[in-house]
Amino acid sequence: MLAAQTHCLIAILALVALVNSSLASSVPYVDELAIISTSTSSVAAAAALTSPASLFSALSALNATVGGRVKRAIPFEASCFPIVEGKTVPVDVAACTAIQSNYSDPFSRGSHSGAYMMPQWETCQSSPTTEGCLLDSSDPANPLAIQGVNCQLGNVPQYYIEVKSYTDVQAALTFSKLTGVRLSVKNKGHDYKGRSSGKGTLSLWMTNLRSLSHSSSFRPEGCSGKIYDAITTGAGVFTQDVYEYADSVNRTVVAGYHQTVGFSGGYFLGGGFSNLSPVYGLAADRVVQVKVVTPDGIYRTANECQNEDLFFALRGGGGSAFGVVIESTHRVEPLFPIQAAIISFTPSASTDLAAWYSLMVDNSYKWANEGWGGHIEGPSLIHTTPLLSHKEAKASMQPAVDFATAHNGTVTIEELPSYLAFFTKYVISVEARELTDLRRSPLGWSTRSARDSSPAIFFSDAEGRSQLSALINDTLSSAALYLMAGTPWLYNETAGATAVTPAWRDAIWHLGIVPQVFQYNDTLAERGARYKALSGHIQKFRDLTPGSGAYFNEGDVYEPDHETSYWGDNYPKLLTVKRKYDPHGLLDCWQCVGWQGESDDLYQCYVKL
Ligand SMILES: Cc1cc2nc3c(=O)[nH]c(=O)nc-3n(C[C@H](O)[C@H](O)[C@H](O)COP(=O)(O)OP(=O)(O)OC[C@H]3O[C@@H](n4cnc5c(N)ncnc54)[C@H](O)[C@@H]3O)c2cc1C
Ligand SMILES: *[C@@H]1O[C@H](CO)[C@@H](O)[C@H](O)[C@H]1NC(C)=O
Ligand SMILES: *[C@@H]1O[C@H](CO)[C@@H](O)[C@H](O)[C@H]1NC(C)=O
Ligand SMILES: *[C@@H]1O[C@H](CO)[C@@H](O)[C@H](O)[C@H]1NC(C)=O
Ligand SMILES: *[C@@H]1O[C@H](CO)[C@@H](O)[C@H](O)[C@H]1NC(C)=O
Ligand SMILES: *[C@@H]1O[C@H](CO)[C@@H](O)[C@H](O)[C@H]1NC(C)=O
Ligand SMILES: *[C@@H]1O[C@H](CO)[C@@H](O)[C@H](O)[C@H]1NC(C)=O
Ligand SMILES: *[C@@H]1O[C@H](CO)[C@@H](O)[C@H](O)[C@H]1NC(C)=O
Numbered sequence: 171m172l173a174a175q176t177h178c179l180i181a182i183l184a185l186v187a188l189v190n191s192s193l194a195s196s197v198p199y200v201d202e203l204a205i206i207s208t209s210t211s212s213v214a215a216a217a218a219l220t221s222p223a224s225l226f227s228a229l230s231a232l233n234a235t236v237g238g239r240v241k242r243a244i245p246f247e248a249s250c251f252p253i254v255e256g257k258t259v260p261v262d263v264a265a266c267t268a269i270q271s272n273y274s275d276p277f278s279r280g281s282h283s284g285a286y287m288m289p290q291w292e293t294c295q296s297s298p299t300t301e302g303c304l305l306d307s308s309d310p311a312n313p314l315a316i317q318g319v320n321c322q323l324g325n326v327p328q329y330y331i332e333v334k335s336y337t338d339v340q341a342a343l344t345f346s347k348l349t350g351v352r353l354s355v356k357n358k359g360h361d362y363k364g365r366s367s368g369k370g371t372l373s374l375w376m377t378n379l380r381s382l383s384h385s386s387s388f389r390p391e392g393c394s395g396k397i398y399d400a401i402t403t404g405a406g407v408f409t410q411d412v413y414e415y416a417d418s419v420n421r422t423v424v425a426g427y428h429q430t431v432g433f434s435g436g437y438f439l440g441g442g443f444s445n446l447s448p449v450y451g452l453a454a455d456r457v458v459q460v461k462v463v464t465p466d467g468i469y470r471t472a473n474e475c476q477n478e479d480l481f482f483a484l485r486g487g488g489g490s491a492f493g494v495v496i497e498s499t500h501r502v503e504p505l506f507p508i509q510a511a512i513i514s515f516t517p518s519a520s521t522d523l524a525a526w527y528s529l530m531v532d533n534s535y536k537w538a539n540e541g542w543g544g545h546i547e548g549p550s551l552i553h554t555t556p557l558l559s560h561k562e563a564k565a566s567m568q569p570a571v572d573f574a575t576a577h578n579g580t581v582t583i584e585e586l587p588s589y590l591a592f593f594t595k596y597v598i599s600v601e602a603r604e605l606t607d608l609r610r611s612p613l614g615w616s617t618r619s620a621r622d623s624s625p626a627i628f629f630s631d632a633e634g635r636s637q638l639s640a641l642i643n644d645t646l647s648s649a650a651l652y653l654m655a656g657t658p659w660l661y662n663e664t665a666g667a668t669a670v671t672p673a674w675r676d677a678i679w680h681l682g683i684v685p686q687v688f689q690y691n692d693t694l695a696e697r698g699a700r701y702k703a704l705s706g707h708i709q710k711f712r713d714l715t716p717g718s719g720a721y722f723n724e725g726d727v728y729e730p731d732h733e734t735s736y737w738g739d740n741y742p743k744l745l746t747v748k749r750k751y752d753p754h755g756l757l758d759c760w761q762c763v764g765w766q767g768e769s770d771d772l773y774q775c776y777v778k779l
Contacts, residue, residue, distance in 0.1 A: 245284050246285035248303060339494045354371040384421065393474060448541055509585055704727075
C-alpha cells in the first residue's frame with residue numbers, strides 16, 4: 171500500500187516534467203506539481219497503475235471533455251512577487267496595486283480562483299517555512315512580505331475547472347476515479363477550516379452557477395403532495411443576490427449575515443443559521459430540493475419523495491461529503507416588517523465588558539423566547555425579531571439600552587419594512603467595519619471557532635447563568651468573544667428531517683472565540699500555538715456544557731469527537747448514506763462525514779498539533 175503510493179507520487183512528478191515542457195511558454199511560472207493520490211485502497215491501486223503518460227493524457231482528455239476549461243491555478247497575490255514558484259518573473263505593478271488595495275474585499279477575493287476569505291488556507295500551514303504567497307494583511311503594501319519571498323501555490327489546488335454544468339462534475343469524478351487525483355470543491359471560499367482548498371487537488375469552482383427563480387407553488391419533483399412557496403438558487407449565488415432576488419418577488423429569505431457567503435453551497439450544506447432562524451429555522455430546515463452529482467457520478471434529485479436518505483444527509487451533513495450541488499430550492503416567507511436593535515458602547519472600566527456579557531447571559535433566554543436573533547460582538551449588539559411590535563421590542567431591550575446609555579453608548583431600536591431593509595442598513599455597514607478588521611487581520615478571522623456551548627439550561631437557570639458569566643469573564647482576559655443568537659430555538663422542526671445535531675434545537679447561543687490573529691510570516695510553531703490557544707479556550711466551554719454540540723461550518727479546526735459534536739445521534743445514519751453514494755471515498759473533506767483522517771495526504775497542509 172505504502173509502496174504503491176510512493177510509486178504513484180514518483181510517477182506524477184515525472185508527469186509534471188512533461189506538462190511543464192509543453193506548457194512552460196504559456197504560463198507565467200512553473201510549479202512543482204505534486205498531485206496526490208487517494209489513500210483509499212481501490213483508487214490508489216488504480217492510480218499506481220497509471221503511467222505518467224496516461225495520466226497526462228487523462229488530464230488532456232478531461233480538458234477536452236470540459237471544453238478546454240481545465241486551468242492551472244495562479245496564486246491570488248502572484249502579480250506582486252518577483253519570484254514565483256522559484257522562478258524570477260516580472261512584477262505586474264498595476265495588477266499588484268489592485269490586489270493590494272482590495273486585499274480584504276470579499277467580492278475581489280471571491281472572483282479569483284486562488285483566493286480564499288481566510289488567506290491562511292491558501293498556504294501550506296504545516297510547512298516549516300512560509301509556503302504560500304501572502305501579503306501583510308495589516309499593510310498589504312509592506313515590502314517585507316514580498317522581498318526575497320518565493321511565492322508558491324501552497325495549499326491552493328494546482329488545477330481548477332470553473333463548473334458550467336453537472337457534466338463538468340461528472341467528468342472530474344471520472345478522472346479522479348481513473349487517476350487517483352483528488353478533488354476539492356469551492357464556491358465562495360468562506361470555509362473556516364480549509365475544506366475548499368487542498369494542495370495537489372483538482373478544484374471544482376462552483377461560483378458562476380448563479381441562476382435564481384421563484385415559484386409560489388413549487389412541487390418537489392416526483393412528489394404528489396405538498397407545494398411550497400420557494401426560490402431555486404444555482405450553487406454559486408451570493409447571499410446578497412438571494413436577499414435582493416427574494417425581495418424583488420415580495421418574499422423574505424432566511425439567510426446568513428454576510429453578503430458573499432455561498433448560500434447554495436457550504437452555508438445550507440452545513441446547516442446555515444440566520445438572525446431569523448430562531449423563528450424560521452435553519453437553511454437545512456428550509457431546503458426542499460437539491461440537485462446534486464453524487465460521488466458515484468450520477469446527477470440526482472433529492473427531496474422528500476426521492477433519494478430521501480441523500481436529502482437528509484444534504485440537510486446539514488456538511489461540505490462536499492455527499493456530492494457536488496448544482497442547485498437547491500428553499501422555502502421563502504412573505505415580506506414582513508422587522509424590529510431591529512442596534513446597541514453599542516465603548517468600555518471605559520476593565521469590568522465593563524464582563525458586566526455587559528453578564529447582562530447578555532441574563533436576558534438571552536427571554537430574548538430567545540421573543541424571537542430575537544443576531545450577533546453580540548464585544549460591546550455591541552445587533553438583534554432582530556419578527557415577532558414583537560415596536561413598543562414590545564423597546565420594552566424587551568430596555569435592560570441593554572439602560573446599560574449602554576449609562577456607559578455613554580449609542581442605541582437604536584427601529585422598525586424596518588423588511589429583512590432586506592435591515593440587512594442593507596445595518597449589516598452591510600457593519601461589514602464595512604468588519605472588513606476593516608479583516609484588512610487588519612484577515613488571517614485571524616478563521617480562528618473564530620465556535621460551539622453551541624449554550625444549552626438553554628445555562629440561560630433559564632440562575633446557577634447556569636452565573637457559571638456561564640463567570641467563564642466568559644475569565645475568558646475575556648485573554649480572548650475576544652463573538653456570540654451568535656441563531657439557533658432554531660422556537661422553530662417547530664420536522665423530527666428526523668435534518669442531519670444537524672439535535673443539540674442545536676436546545677441551544678440559544680453559538681459561541682465563537684477570536685483569540686489570536688495569524689500573521690503572514692508566522693513560524694510553524696506560532697501557527698500551532700494559535701490553534702492550540704483557541705482549542706484551549708473552547709475546551710473550557712465544552713467542559714462547562716458537555717454534550718452541547720458545535721456548528722460544522724464554524725467549529726474548532728481540531729474539534730475533538732467531531733462526529734458527535736456536529737451530528738450527535740445522526741452520525742451512524744449519515745455514515746451509511748456516505749458509503750452508499752461514495753463507495754470509493756472520492757469526496758473527502760476535513761472532519762466531514764466519513765473523514766479519512768488527518769494522516770491522509772489530502773490534509774498534508776494542516777498543522778499537526
Ligand atoms: C464572513 C463570514 C460570515 C459568515 N456568516 C455566516 C452566517 O451568518 N450563518 C452561517 O450559518 N454561516 C456563516 N458563515 C459560515 C459559512 O456558512 C460557511 O463558511 C460556509 O461553508 C460558506 O460556504 P461557501 O460556499 O461560501 O464556502 P466554500 O469555502 O467555498 O465552501 C465551504 C464548504 O462547502 C463545500 N461546497 C461549496 N460549494 C459546494 C457545492 N456546490 N457542492 C458541494 N459542496 C460544496 C466546500 O467543499 C467546503 O467544504 C460565515 C462565514 C464567513 C467567512
Ligand atoms: C486546456 O485546454 C485549453 C484549450 O486548449 C488550454 O488553453 C489550456 O491550457 C488547457 N489546460 C491545461 C491545464 O492544459
Ligand atoms: C476593488 O474591488 C471592487 C469590486 O469589489 C472594484 O469595483 C474596484 O475597482 C476594485 N479596486 C481596484 C483598485 O481594483
Ligand atoms: C410586489 O408587491 C408590490 C406592491 O404590492 C406590487 O406592486 C408588485 O407587483 C409585487 N411584485 C411581485 C413580483 O409580485
Ligand atoms: C470578573 O472577574 C473579576 C475578577 O477577575 C471580578 O472582579 C469581576 O467582578 C467579575 N465580573 C463579573 C461580571 O462577574
Ligand atoms: C459619560 O459622559 C459624561 C459627560 O462627558 C462623563 O461625565 C461620564 O463620565 C461618562 N461616563 C462614562 C461611563 O463614560
Ligand atoms: C410551534 O408550534 C406551536 C404549537 O402549535 C405554536 O404555538 C408556535 O407558534 C409554533 N412556533 C413557531 C415559531 O412557528
Ligand atoms: C514578521 O514581520 C514583522 C514585520 O512585518 C516583524 O516585526 C516580525 O518580527 C516578523 N516575524 C517573524 C516571525 O519573522
